[in-house]
Amino acid sequence: MTKPETIIKKIWDKHVVHQEEGNPDLLYIDQHLIHEVTSPQAFEGLRLNNRTVRRPDLTFATMDHNVPTKNRENIKDEISRKQMETLKTNCEEFGIKLADMFHPDQGIVHVIGPQLGLTQPGKTIVCGDSHTSTHGAFGALAFGIGTSEVEHVLATQTIWQEQPKTMNVHVEGDLGPGVTAKDLILAIIAKFGVKFGTGHIVEYTGDAVRKLSMEGRMTICNMSIEGGARAGLISPDQTTIDFLRGREYVPQGEAYNEIADEWLALATDEGAEYDATLTIQAAEIEPQVSWGTNPAMCVPISGATPSLADVEHKEDVQRALEYMGLEENQPITSIEIDHVFIGSCTNSRFADLEKAASIIEGKKVKEGIKAIVVPGSFSVKLQAEQVGLDQIFLNAGFEWRNSGCSMCLGMNDDIIPPGGRCASTSNRNFEGRQGNGARTHLVSPEMAAAAAIEGRFVDVRKFAGVLN
Amino acid sequence: MEAIKQHQGLVFPLNRSNIDTDQIIPKQFLKRIERTGFGQFLFFNWRFDDEGNERADFALNEPKYENSTVLIAGENFGCGSSREHAPWALLDYGFKVIIAPSFADIFYNNSLKNGIIPIKMEEVQLNKWMEQAETGRLVLDINLLEQTITDQENLIVPFDIPEYHKEKLINGWDDIALTLLHQEKIEQFENSL
Numbered sequence: 001m002t003k004p005e006t007i008i009k010k011i012w013d014k015h016v017v018h019q020e021e022g023n024p025d026l027l028y029i030d031q032h033l034i035h036e037v038t039s040p041q042a043f044e045g046l047r048l049n050n051r052t053v054r055r056p057d058l059t060f061a062t063m064d065h066n067v068p069t070k071n072r073e074n075i076k077d078e079i080s081r082k083q084m085e086t087l088k089t090n091c092e093e094f095g096i097k098l099a100d101m102f103h104p105d106q107g108i109v110h111v112i113g114p115q116l117g118l119t120q121p122g123k124t125i126v127c128g129d130s131h132t133s134t135h136g137a138f139g140a141l142a143f144g145i146g147t148s149e150v151e152h153v154l155a156t157q158t159i160w161q162e163q164p165k166t167m168n169v170h171v172e173g174d175l176g177p178g179v180t181a182k183d184l185i186l187a188i189i190a191k192f193g194v195k196f197g198t199g200h201i202v203e204y205t206g207d208a209v210r211k212l213s214m215e216g217r218m219t220i221c222n223m224s225i226e227g228g229a230r231a232g233l234i235s236p237d238q239t240t241i242d243f244l245r246g247r248e249y250v251p252q253g254e255a256y257n258e259i260a261d262e263w264l265a266l267a268t269d270e271g272a273e274y275d276a277t278l279t280i281q282a283a284e285i286e287p288q289v290s291w292g293t294n295p296a297m298c299v300p301i302s303g304a305t306p307s308l309a310d311v312e313h314k315e316d317v318q319r320a321l322e323y324m325g326l327e328e329n330q331p332i333t334s335i336e337i338d339h340v341f342i343g344s345c346t347n348s349r350f351a352d353l354e355k356a357a358s359i360i361e362g363k364k365v366k367e368g369i370k371a372i373v374v375p376g377s378f379s380v381k382l383q384a385e386q387v388g389l390d391q392i393f394l395n396a397g398f399e400w401r402n403s404g405c406s407m408c409l410g411m412n413d414d415i416i417p418p419g420g421r422c423a424s425t426s427n428r429n430f431e432g433r434q435g436n437g438a439r440t441h442l443v444s445p446e447m448a449a450a451a452a453i454e455g456r457f458v459d460v461r462k463f464a465g466v467l468n
Numbered sequence: 469m470e471a472i473k474q475h476q477g478l479v480f481p482l483n484r485s486n487i488d489t490d491q492i493i494p495k496q497f498l499k500r501i502e503r504t505g506f507g508q509f510l511f512f513n514w515r516f517d518d519e520g521n522e523r524a525d526f527a528l529n530e531p532k533y534e535n536s537t538v539l540i541a542g543e544n545f546g547c548g549s550s551r552e553h554a555p556w557a558l559l560d561y562g563f564k565v566i567i568a569p570s571f572a573d574i575f576y577n578n579s580l581k582n583g584i585i586p587i588k589m590e591e592v593q594l595n596k597w598m599e600q601a602e603t604g605r606l607v608l609d610i611n612l613l614e615q616t617i618t619d620q621e622n623l624i625v626p627f628d629i630p631e632y633h634k635e636k637l638i639n640g641w642d643d644i645a646l647t648l649l650h651q652e653k654i655e656q657f658e659n660s661l
């Protein structure tokens with residue numbers, strides 16, 4: 001019998017172009033995704049050295065980070081506009097497919113990859129963006145790279161990578177009713193810290209993970225980088241196969257059934273060993289809310305900010321509390337917000353919007369709160385509009401925008417003013433992330449929706465009648 | 469990339485852990501399409517107040533750290549976004565060496581690609597230097613060939629760096645040119661698909 005292997009090792013071995021003792025491996029890249037912010041200098045580098053794009057057919061571009069979510073025809077920010085025009089000319093020059101601002105396939109790069117079926121099990125996928133780990137939800141080996149590496153992949157379709165260590169994050173048992181994938185990943189990071197995954201590729205396993213929809217799996221893998229992991233993935237199963245069937249870039253008909261069998265065979269074998277294993281009990285997890293300035297600074301909704309006497313890195317905690325304008329030992333349910341953002345590559349897919357809408361339906365956003373929904377892609381937006389989700393949000397007092405990264409990082413006009421406090425479905429609560437001086441609390445779409453109505457954080461399970 | 473074998477420089481101590489790339493360079497400065505000119509935006513929200521004036525409470529603004537080229541920081545330096553604008557900003561500002569207990573993976577790689585030496589150092593020694601640089605003036609001499617750091621008291625501390633990274637740094641080699649030496653293998657691989 002052959003030795004049982006992890007999916008990580010299986011994909012890796014299939015992609016090694018060159019291997020030499022004491023050096024990183026040269027890995028072949030199956031899919032390169034690019035966007036406007038981290039690519040211009042890479043294309044410039046190609047031109048300066050008279051190089052070209054080796055496989056434009058394996059490269060796909062979109063505009064997401066700084067596209068406006070309203071008034072797209074008239075971009076006032078000159079430098080933003082130039083950056084997007086530069087992507088367009090670069091794609092034209094090198095023959096790369098581009099879903100520009102007005103294209104029906106436009107959207108956040110990590111939303112459109114899966115949606116189009118460019119993301120597939122067993123692929124190596126890179127993008128000049130740390131949340132590329134999202135694509136790991138399909139059992140792909142996907143990681144974020146810097147601009148020099150973008151240039152390298154454009155020129156050679158390969159990348160030098162040290163064989164990473166493997167880690168199993170095992171989720172034991174089932175999540176309770178009303179507890180989401182977002183709560184699970186936040187709880188994992190809160191428990192194991194912001195660098196538990198450094199130097200590792202993480203595979204998420206266990207019943208609770210298996211039972212998640214593809215959207216939920218993407219939310220989990222998306223935030224792997226917030227735990228420091230090089231990449232995060234989940235072995236493919238029937239849920240994966242069902243999600244991808246019929247999508248634009250996957251084989252169709254009988255050919256799909258054949259490839260689906262190959263994909264399923266990639267799953268980690270029973271008995272395969274990892275370099276490290278971490279375990280978390282799903283049943284103990286409550287809806288989560290981050291209180292501080294990194295994603296591990298996060299507690300259950302029934303909890304409170306830490307007490308300074310109990311913490312290890314007192315200065316960091318104090319700094320975070322100060323920045324966030326919170327006291328120690330402050331109950332999470334006492335925190336009042338003035339902004340709500342439902343969007344980002346973590347939580348802006350149709351299923352996310354649908355769940356948020358189910359909480360909002362028939363209710364009103366509390367007065368004084370600015371609440372926006374930014375669908376992850378143009379297609380998500382259309383799909384939502386077809387079933388009337390836009391009307392539910394609009395009637396409640398939300399703004400309904402066009403797709404993009406938007407308030408997740410505030411490169412366009414969607415920013416939170418200094419001192420503003422936001423319940424956000426995004427992935428980073430760093431200082432200034434959503435605007436200089438802005439305070440970000442990371443939550444699930446359901447929790448964000450409930451906070452919009454109540455004006456403060458509440459346990460969405462009580463709110464939705466799941467818990468008494 | 470410029471070759472770097474040895475570097476002597478003044479230390480700027482930044483005693484915070486988990487410094488993310490959003491802090492190193494905030495998003496509003498990622499719109500330029502060049503690789504240069506990012507130094508002015510380094511640590512922007514820490515260096516400047518809302519009116520654009522230098523903040524007195526951020527030590528990098530103190531004259532004693534002017535022209536510092538070696539940064540000492542807390543663990544997990546460079547976490548978060550993959551933006552290479554972070555090492556570009558550090559390099560453009562003048563930093564050539566960064567010493568920390570640990571680095572985030574992508575940042576570590578991005579630094580190496582730009583000729584910055586990221587050095588992992590255990591916390592006891594690092595904290596001593598951190599304190600010396602905070603209270604006084606610390607100059608360190610980093611010898612990449614020997615893999616040692618020498619301080620003013622002639623204390624010599626060795627450090628680890630993977631051999632292949634070291635070789636690229638000291639020669640200033642361009643990764644793509646090196647990879648293209650394997651072009652035939654890449655073609656073979658593609659033909660086998």
Ligand code: SF4
Pocket residue numbers: 064065108109110129131344345346404405408409426427
């Ligand atoms: S939505 Fe946010 S985290 Fe995701 S790619 Fe865009 S900016 Fe990055």
